Amino acid sequence: MVYPSSFLIHSATLTHTVDAGAAATGEPLTAEATVMTVKCRFISPEESRGPAYFSSSPKVILPAGTVVSEGDTLASTVLGFAGTFQIGPVKQIYEIAQNVVSHISCEITAAAATGGS
Numbered sequence: 001m002v003y004p005s006s007f008l009i010h011s012a013t014l015t016h017t018v019d020a021g022a023a024a025t026g027e028p029l030t031a032e033a034t035v036m037t038v039k040c041r042f043i044s045p046e047e048s049r050g051p052a053y054f055s056s057s058p059k060v061i062l063p064a065g066t067v068v069s070e071g072d073t074l075a076s077t078v079l080g081f082a083g084t085f086q087i088g089p090v091k092q093i094y095e096i097a098q099n100v101v102s103h104i105s106c107e108i109t110a111a112a113a114t115g116g117s
Helices: none
Strands: 010-022 028-043 047-049 053-055 059-063 073-076 083-094 101-110
Antiparallel strands (some): 010 028, 010 073, 028 059, 047 053, 059 101, 073 083, 083 101
C-alpha cells in the first residue's frame, strides 16, 4: 500500500535544482529547473534517553514520484516548520516485499527557519 495521501497534511514549495555544468573557472553552475507546490508531512526530530542516547533529524515525507535531490530547497509556512529548508539525504521507502515506492523521506536542515506564527 502506498503512503496514503490523507497523511500528507502539509504543503510546501519545492525548488528542484539541476547541475548546469561548470564555468570556465571550474566553478559549478546551477540552474533552477522546477518550482512546485507539493503535499507533504513534516516530522519533528525525535530523542530517546533510554539505555542508549538516540536523536534523529527533522524530516519531510513526500509522495512517491516527487522529483527531489539533496541540496534542493523547501519553503513552508507550517507552524513549527515555517521558513526555508535545505533537503539532506533522500531515501525512497519501498513497500514490504514489493518493488513499489511507498513514499520519499528526506532529512531537512533549516536554511532560514522562523518557527511559524
